[in-house]
Amino acid sequence: MSDTIEAPVVDQQFLKTLVSLIRAEDTYGAWEGKSDDVLLRPFVLTKEERRLIPIIGDPDPDTITRVEQFYKAIGLTIEKRTRLMATPIMKMSHEGFGRMVLLTGRLVVLSKHIRDVHRFGFPSVEAVSQDGAKLVDEALALIEKHRDVAEL
Amino acid sequence: MSDTIEAPVVDQQFLKTLVSLIRAEDTYGAWEGKSDDVLLRPFVLTKEERRLIPIIGDPDPDTITRVEQFYKAIGLTIEKRTRLMATPIMKMSHEGFGRMVLLTGRLVVLSKHIRDVHRFGFPSVEAVSQDGAKLVDEALALIEKHRDVAEL
Numbered sequence: 405m406s407d408t409i410e411a412p413v414v415d416q417q418f419l420k421t422l423v424s425l426i427r428a429e430d431t432y433g434a435w436e437g438k439s440d441d442v443l444l445r446p447f448v449l450t451k452e453e454r455r456l457i458p459i460i461g462d463p464d465p466d467t468i469t470r471v472e473q474f475y476k477a478i479g480l481t482i483e484k485r486t487r488l489m490a491t492p493i494m495k496m497s498h499e500g501f502g503r504m505v506l507l508t509g510r511l512v513v514l515s516k517h518i519r520d521v522h523r524f525g526f527p528s529v530e531a532v533s534q535d536g537a538k539l540v541d542e543a544l545a546l547i548e549k550h551r552d553v554a555e556l
Numbered sequence: 557m558s559d560t561i562e563a564p565v566v567d568q569q570f571l572k573t574l575v576s577l578i579r580a581e582d583t584y585g586a587w588e589g590k591s592d593d594v595l596l597r598p599f600v601l602t603k604e605e606r607r608l609i610p611i612i613g614d615p616d617p618d619t620i621t622r623v624e625q626f627y628k629a630i631g632l633t634i635e636k637r638t639r640l641m642a643t644p645i646m647k648m649s650h651e652g653f654g655r656m657v658l659l660t661g662r663l664v665v666l667s668k669h670i671r672d673v674h675r676f677g678f679p680s681v682e683a684v685s686q687d688g689a690k691l692v693d694e695a696l697a698l699i700e701k702h703r704d705v706a707e708l
Binding site for chain 2: 426466492494495503505507510511512513546550552553
């Protein structure tokens with residue numbers, strides 16, 4: 405797809421980091437033969453799939469893991485590009501809403517309120533990549549602007 | 557005690573805020589007749605009491621509540637003095653260590669690593685007040701210095 409070829413460096417770097425995080429948890433080598441697209445498939449939710457997921461009850465632990473992987477990958481990409489650590493802290497209620505922040509020094513480089521975590525997902529793999537890269541870019545701009553605070 | 561009379565404004569303000577937070581949870585009026593010192597007593601742990609608390613197993617939920625009240629009181633005191641909100645986020649493992657941060661805008665105004673939360677406590681009520689006020693002062697100094705980030 406021309407999309408993939410034209411995708412900016414950050415997109416590629418973010419997606420690669422996310423895939424490597426997923427593969428890092430593959431202790432038994434079960435996913436070795438699987439392509440990146442197959443591994444990223446659980447991050448994709450079509451509109452119909454979304455609608456079928458109830459938002460009552462505790463969110464699926466696998467979904468929480470994916471939320472954590474997504475933001476951890478953002479943190480690691482920030483780290484690769486700035487050499488400054490970006491630590492995620494998530495506060496999540498049992499009802500599926502909460503807040504995710506990424507902290508670099510004394511700077512909050514990312515702050516997201518999360519709702520309906522039960523339905524966490526993206527319309528396509530390209531969207532995973534683009535949304536992730538967008539958040540990385542915003543964080544990088546903030547670090548650029550307030551580097552003194554990020555280095556505290 | 558001359559300590560109390562000479563205590564700076566922030567000390568008094570912090571302790572008052574903490575007490576009001578504790579009283580706010582007194583839904584049935586059971587603590588109405590109790591003095592502030594009595595309410596603050598659970599925050600005080602003597603060396604001997606400390607030693608008697610095992611640090612294995614889940615921390616006592618009442619202890620976690622006190623940790624949250626202590627840092628919430630810091631956040632509220634910051635808010636009273638700067639008119640900027642300071643939101644606490646705590647990440648705590650079952651083993652009793654974790655991290656507490658207070659965020660004001662995009663500024664991390666307080667960042668504490670917490671260990672052995674099972675044994676959270678202070679040698680005296682004065683120490684509760686002084687330690688709290690010290691953390692408030694540090695946060696205020698940081699906000700003063702990076703007000704643009706705190707207001708983001």
